[in-house]
Amino acid sequence: MSTPPSLQALINALKVLPGVGPKSAQRMAFHLVQRDPAGAVQLAQAIIDAQGRLQHCRLCNTFAETDVCEICQDEQRNHSQLCVVEMPTDLWAIEATRAFEGRYFVLMGRLSPLDGVGVNDIALRPLISRALDGEIEEVILATNFTTEGEATAYYLSELLRARGLKVSRIARGLPVGGELEHADPATLAQAVIERRDKP
Amino acid sequence: MSTPPSLQALINALKVLPGVGPKSAQRMAFHLVQRDPAGAVQLAQAIIDAQGRLQHCRLCNTFAETDVCEICQDEQRNHSQLCVVEMPTDLWAIEATRAFEGRYFVLMGRLSPLDGVGVNDIALRPLISRALDGEIEEVILATNFTTEGEATAYYLSELLRARGLKVSRIARGLPVGGELEHADPATLAQAVIERRDKP
Numbered sequence: 001m002s003t004p005p006s007l008q009a010l011i012n013a014l015k016v017l018p019g020v021g022p023k024s025a026q027r028m029a030f031h032l033v034q035r036d037p038a039g040a041v042q043l044a045q046a047i048i049d050a051q052g053r054l055q056h057c058r059l060c061n062t063f064a065e066t067d068v069c070e071i072c073q074d075e076q077r078n079h080s081q082l083c084v085v086e087m088p089t090d091l092w093a094i095e096a097t098r099a100f101e102g103r104y105f106v107l108m109g110r111l112s113p114l115d116g117v118g119v120n121d122i123a124l125r126p127l128i129s130r131a132l133d134g135e136i137e138e139v140i141l142a143t144n145f146t147t148e149g150e151a152t153a154y155y156l157s158e159l160l161r162a163r164g165l166k167v168s169r170i171a172r173g174l175p176v177g178g179e180l181e182h183a184d185p186a187t188l189a190q191a192v193i194e195r196r197d198k199p
Numbered sequence: 200m201s202t203p204p205s206l207q208a209l210i211n212a213l214k215v216l217p218g219v220g221p222k223s224a225q226r227m228a229f230h231l232v233q234r235d236p237a238g239a240v241q242l243a244q245a246i247i248d249a250q251g252r253l254q255h256c257r258l259c260n261t262f263a264e265t266d267v268c269e270i271c272q273d274e275q276r277n278h279s280q281l282c283v284v285e286m287p288t289d290l291w292a293i294e295a296t297r298a299f300e301g302r303y304f305v306l307m308g309r310l311s312p313l314d315g316v317g318v319n320d321i322a323l324r325p326l327i328s329r330a331l332d333g334e335i336e337e338v339i340l341a342t343n344f345t346t347e348g349e350a351t352a353y354y355l356s357e358l359l360r361a362r363g364l365k366v367s368r369i370a371r372g373l374p375v376g377g378e379l380e381h382a383d384p385a386t387l388a389q390a391v392i393e394r395r396d397k398p
């Protein structure tokens with residue numbers, strides 16, 4: 001007695017999802033087949049729809065259902081600032097703050113040699129041609145403050161400065177409302193090192 | 200700027216999977232769209248296939264692609280013993296041991312009042328009519344040794360004994376090769392309580 005083929009195929013297919021091992025793939029398959037057939041149909045349909053509709057914005061590389069995304073279409077935004085982020089989620093997080101009125105560029109990843117993600121695996125060439133459009137004056141690097149995000153920022157900064165662009169990095173430090181005694185030592189150290197003149 | 204509708208729909212659809220929250224649904228959606236379009240197509244197809252092909256075996260209630268599963272079709276198996284398990288995985292685990300030659304019945308769940316799983320949510324009626332087919336002499340309860348599995352076994356045992364069937368429970372105790380000093384106290388206590396005469 002073995003697992004019916006179509007059930008085994010479903011379990012295998014679920015294992016392509018990040019963070020899903022054999023045990024959770026099995027649990028998910030049972031759930032879809034046994035408990036939530038309607039959700040299963042919806043999931044299959046959503047995958048097919050997303051595949052068919054999503055593309056990358058020709059200008060900023062984020063996910064969009066149109067050739068150029070809403071932000072890049074918005075003529076009211078500042079054309080001289082370009083904020084570079086790793087993923088669309090980062091773009092959405094910055095947009096939610098309403099603190100930035102320029103344009104974005106989404107790398108769709110970060111340099112991560114250990115995971116085999118090199119300079120050809122993220123959108124470096126499109127970024128460079130985007131940054132050299134003649135309107136951009138400042139590129140703001142908003143990659144994460146992880147080892148990989150920092151390495152990516154360093155690499156981009158060298159690359160873009162060599163082409164005459166002004167490059168900045170978003171600030172690191174204590175969170176707003178943060179208390180010194182609860183900050184982790186590395187963040188606190190950076191907050192001291194990156195101190196600014198009190199206006 | 201918001202998430203494109205088809206991407207948001209995919210994220211929402213992934214949230215129906217057990218153990219998948221908003222963050223992992225997003226990570227999964229990005230992975231499918233960005234990194235593994237072939238895997239995404241395969242997943243959608245596997246869901247549709249499984250939905251279309253899988254049914255419950257008319258006799259034992261396990262997943263099967265046929266009206267009656269391979270085990271129930273096998274005339275060589277012992278017709279007088281019926282082993283009751285919670286899920287198809289439990290059936291497969293017992294089959295892999297080759298220690299049981301009878302038939303099975305799969306409840307597709309366990310009694311779990313706290314999760315709203317009552318006597319009408321698992322396959323009790325089909326079990327009773329299966330157990331009363333006239334050939335079954337012994338019902339072996341192989342639900343898990345969890346609180347819920349134990350409660351289910353207790354309930355089934357009352358129900359089946361009242362109908363004149365012999366009911367047994369799989370044994371609890373130290374694992375084969377297990378060392379006393381590494382056993383958890385509850386298991387060790389049960390091993391002492393459920394001791395058997397040395398043959």
Ligand SMILES: [Zn+2]
Nearest residue numbers: 057060069072
């Ligand atoms: Zn765009």
Ligand SMILES: [Zn+2]
Nearest residue numbers: 256259268271
């Ligand atoms: Zn069967």
